[in-house]
Amino acid sequence: MALNYNKFPADVYSETVLAPDFEIYRGVFASELHAINLAQTVMLSRQGLLTEEEASKIAEALFFVEENVDVDSMKFDGSFEDLFFVIERELSQRIGIEISGKLHTGRSRNDMEHTMFRMVLREKLVENLEFHIQLSTMLIDKATKSLDETVLLYTHGQPAQPSTLAHYLGAIIEVVIRDMRRINSALHDVDLCPMGAGAITTSGFDLDRGLMAELLGFRDCVENSYGAIAACDYITASYSALKLSCIHLGRFVQDLATWTGFEISQLYVPDGFVQVSSIMPQKRNPVPTEHMRLMFSLAAGGANQIIDTMHNTPFADMNDSERETQSTGHQVFDRMNRALKLLSGFVDAVQVNKASVKKRIDDSLATITELADSMVRHEKINFRQAHAIAHLIAKASIKEKIPLKKFSYDSYCKYFESEIGSAPRMKPLDFKRVSDPGHFVDVRKLRGGPSRNAMLESLKKYKRQSEEIYTTSFKYNERISMADRLREDTARNLFIH
Template sequence: MMTDPRQTDTSVFPDAVYKDTVLRPLFDGAKTHHVAAFGAIDKAHLVMLVETGILDAVQGRDIAKALRAIGAEVDPTKLIYTGEVEDYFFLIEKELKARLGPDLAGRLHTARSRNDIDHTLFKLGLKARLELLLAKALALYDTLIETAEREKATLIVAYTHGQPAQPSTFGHYLGAMIEVLGRDIDRLHDAYAVVDQSPMGAAAITTSGFPIDRARVAYLLGFAAPLQNSYSCIAAVDYITATYGAIELLFLHLGRPIQDLQVWSSFEVGQLYVPNALVQISSIMPQKRNPVPIEHLRLLSSQTIGRARAMLDVMHNTPFTDMNDSEGETQAMGYQAFDSAYRVLDLLASVMAQVRIDPARVAANIRRSCITITELADSLVRQEGLSFRQGHEIAAAVARAVVAIDGDLPLDGYAPFVAAFEHAVGRSSAIDAAGFAELVSPEHFVAVRTRFGGPGPEPMQAALASYRARSADFAAWAKAQAVAQGQATAELNSKFDALVGAA
């Protein structure tokens, strides 16, 4: 006959290996990342319990005094997990019981659960990190605007498929970076809006029969509102996926211009000059200037993408319920993505403020590559009435002739142009040598591209104005969040202080 193991089980929780491999790391993570949030949740929940009459003023006062004493007497940094309690939550409850007795201490947990507490902790942790990430992203955004303003007329070689394509300006290139970064900031704002909804009051799953005020707790904790569906409060992980999805895209997108910086600063291209402060010299080859910070930007961006992607992978194929996969250890892993993200944004802002374009290398590369030849074809359409295809064929013949002699298009291209034009059209062109040199100059190439979004002076000024306006909007959003959080924190502290001083 089989023996019922429940009748013979003499083991005592926690198992030693479970304690060391799971409970201790979770406890250490909580005391490292979530102590302040634990305290805020206890205060806000207690204030609400008293305001709704679930607890009376005397009960609220005694619990508030005990919470304050715990905050003053218990140093989380010195705590060592022993297994005496399951986790940090039960440690605080144990401390309350020691000061108040089990009946009164247990009343603080009325109408709440570790389920809603945990997700509120995690959201508070993400909110603070997202606010810092957004501040650093905005600092980079503003640095790029300042650099684009300074370099709006600075010629560069623009590349397609790894080959010189057309002349543009560094300011125009940076404008593309600015616009993508602006959209990435929008995605971070969208993620923040998902995070900024409080799970408190959902309790285990279905809220509570007590007359709790979920909106009040949400406000006191600085959330925009309570998350409506209580099952969603403890089961939905879209606040995690929204956050790390936005982070992954941000650093995927930043990694692409970082790669350009690496290529542009190479000896063979050389159009980007990296100042000495950002250059390391080889330990054996004294002639080498290694722009190592750019390599670190590439590496750290990839690390951030990998860490963010890992968070999404952990959420994949998990049950739609409260589960450990989305909780403490996963959250701590995700914070590493923020840590590397901050480093990238700070370093990239510093690099972009300091790099310069080397005009001599740009001029040499333009001369060698004949990248202004497209404007010759365009000009033949406008000035000579040719079709673009005919103009393109003439321009191609000129480019082949100049490249064959390693020549300079404005100086050496006119004679091949005259011959190619007469061969193709059967007459002479009205464009003289001086006019030809002007048409194929990089300055002219940029100046005539005045359409919306182009590198010409007028569209660049309009673009820069729009970027500055977006920056002001981003800054206003951050200020509004800081004001709202400050007001909520001040009211929470005031109400809690009032409980402590209640008669």
């Protein structure tokens, strides 16, 4: 049987494009379409482009369709192109095309769809930002409780210097806050309304773009009407911010995987996050780190997919940035939000393994930098000389398998005299103190350092910065909720009773 390619839609086009697209429209953007229709009705009425009776009939019909037509169970059957035409058909059947047709005055599916995309993306960015805020709040609380929890920090994969868990988490907090700012900046650009742009060049009708933006909860309009339907930087900026956060948090998760492993054992993972082996009775597998690493990696890859999809596309209204791309991008949020939630719970639960940390600091001579620093202060020699003496002591300690705290003062004097040619001034008590990790941390009082007072000052800043972003997030939700109520109320007030 010959296929008919002259009647729209061709079967293969329906199967591969229109039917899947309808499922996305119906499942993701239906409520946004309803919101835009209500806002359009109110705006046209205010501008005198609908009579009082017309506005009343359209508003009543829109609410009737929303409440009584089961869009969720609809399947694409080729009798309409997309959900927009389904709703248009339902309205015309209820109140007649003479009135229902006026709803589309001065607008296009172009500005409508880009408005829907921004509405959903805005909602998802706000939600994602809230998960970031929960993470930053938990990290700040954890750091505040960990001011005296000593850990061993690494450079180039090797033991380096002791610090505190609070100090390490402070570095993570700063990155999370910067990522939140990037997401917030992207959200600021998403939060602009394309309505009124029409197909490309606005309209000769006296529309009120500002009112449409207000009724849909946007902070303002996209200024240029062509940019409103052609620009995709609001998409690329959003997914770039998400991708960066996934990369940064993935590095943190990789540290957690290393620190909770048997060889390092710097952090203890409670049983609630540990899976066992089906054959090896001794195994404790802290697999949440693997799942988080996977989720962040998949989310980063998904974000990059959306960004790359925009590459080399025309600067115009094109399907490349529309429903299929938008809904594919939403999977990034789903994965990332799960990972953020799990990360918050996991970090809150883990505890410093003090015995393991102490042993590794001793074995690695991680406090010996303070010996060199103390020689500069006590012996009045330069740091390069002090470094050379400390290096000799480190080699001897490693060779003789003696931790720095057990290295004798007499041996120190011998190495000092061999390099400097005179007896040291440092007292035995001062020499003994340099091997103490607590002392190592306490003397590092500079801004940004690990000492208690320095960390407390940093944590105050982190808390203030995180709260500022929380306030921004709250204002978005508040404005959107107010717009939802205003739109519903003003649309219902159009009813002629």
